Amino acid sequence: MSITQTLNQAITIALANLGISGVVFTLEHPTELIHGDFACNAALVAAKQVGKNPRTLADDIKIELEKLEIPEIDSVVIAGPGFINITLSKKFFVNLNHQIGETGNTFGKTTIHAGKKVLVEHSSPNLFKPFHIGHMMNNAIGESLVRLMQFSGAEVATMSFPSDISLGVAKAIFIFLEKKPEITIESLGDAYVEGTKRYEEDESVHARVKEIADNLYGNVDSPELSVFTTCKHFNINYFESIVGKLGSHFDSYIYESEAGIVGKDLILKNTPGIFTESQGAIVYIPDESKKGLNTAVFINSQGNPTYEAKDIGLLDLKFERVHPDLSLFVTDHEQIPHFKIVLDAAEKINKNWVDKSVHVPHGRMTFKGQKMSSRLGGVPLAVEMIEDVAIEAKARAKDPEQVKLAESIAIAAIKFAILRAKPGQNINFDPETSLSFEGDSGPYLQYTHARISSVIEKAGEQQLMPQYSEGESIVDVERMVAQFETVVANAISEYAPQYVVTYLLELARSFNSFYASNKIIDSEHVEQSQHRLAIAQNVQQVIKNGLHLLAITAPNRM
């Protein structure tokens, strides 16, 4: 039983002994450690029901709690308007130290989604546009959710949904067939931009582009299909090499082309019925009662499925292939209205899909105050940005060994800037100010980890082994370590990686402060030294596990 469960139960019993039941109270870590390890608001919430002053009631609850003699509780203090502040006992910390040693890299793992299957779809690329820093934002959040879900006890499947087909792609293929350039990531991007431009300027190419689109949508054997397939494979390799660097792996892909076929079929089966023909297209008209939902085109007048229909197909394929109990998908928040409509329509086809799906929207990166758009040039590519930041990291390296780490430090700095914010929030991304190696930053967390590794290694030379001592008093860093499990649990249930980020910063700061004023390796005070080493080791493990949840590497040296 976790400490939270133990305390919850104890408070419920204490309340029951006072004849109080049905009170919904919270048990949380106070902002300041001075207030104890846990704070409970039961007295504040129940005061009215009982007709007592909150502080008086809190005092009564305290007495009942003390009667229970819970070994994990050291003391109970009533503070402020009537908070019940609980400080944990030495026994608890001894057990915790034990637990961290035993669980290691899985310390912090919960059972929130135990026995369930969770699907996470993220990082979906457009195969004719290079992977830019907007994609990197999606990836950072998506990958962190994957890791969090793995820590939820669920079996996790990952998926990406590449856009391989659209009228825009047909335009790009048109350019490719005409110019036959060597396939590179640049030529793909250029063809996309040029195709769009050409289509706008020259109406005479419309018929040919439509023909290409039809052949691609219909999977018809043709020169365009062959070029298209080659480009697609090329780009998937490029995509995998980048996301691999960022720590992601995808168990499977569903392409828009597949989803389009399935989606179109489903729409047609439900027309008329759920969908309606209108002006040559097939549309979905939401019920009058659905305020704010607009009519959307699912199959256009050319007979091709739109993004809406593709998403219906995607839902069908996801549930048919993976059978998830929970299906998360991560996209830009500008797609919120789109998914509202799609899910509203989807609910009428298969309610199960909608009940089990959760859309996790993220903000956009604004860059030097301007919103980035991939249709315009000048959007920084992910690889370029990593290289740029890595130059700075290299400049700080003290030896050739460290130069090799530059890239992973750069990635840490970038990911940190993304993950520290609430996912829905737009991020003002100015490398000058947002990307830091000092203070609240990814490298700061990495540095703290590396520093601890170094200390523990040095201790080994002096034959000092980390060992928890009952005689040593408990310090703030240890109390911080005890909060990790709660933080992970909250991050999982709210899809909120920023909780982990904020917590790791506090933990690292707390440790660095401890480190600055306490000598860890000290052969004259062996017991104390061993105890401090045990603390260092626990902090190191928690930082490592926390960074893992953010998909940031934890180097042993830097």
Added chain:
RNA sequence: GCUUCCAUAGUUAAAUGGAUAUAACUACGGACUUCUAAGCCGUUAUUCUAGGUUCGAUUCCUAGUGGAAGCACCA
């Protein structure tokens, strides 16, 4: 016009309805004959406006101001 989201120090961000709103960057100052100075300690500064609900509001509700997004065949 309709719908939705957002507004926190000079800047970038944090805060399940809780206690003195948390940090970092910047600026200035400081400590260290100790294990990694990408570190530590200190100083200054913040909830858009007006109401409401509540024991308690950055958080919930109403109105306003300012910004962003979506609103028929792009994704």
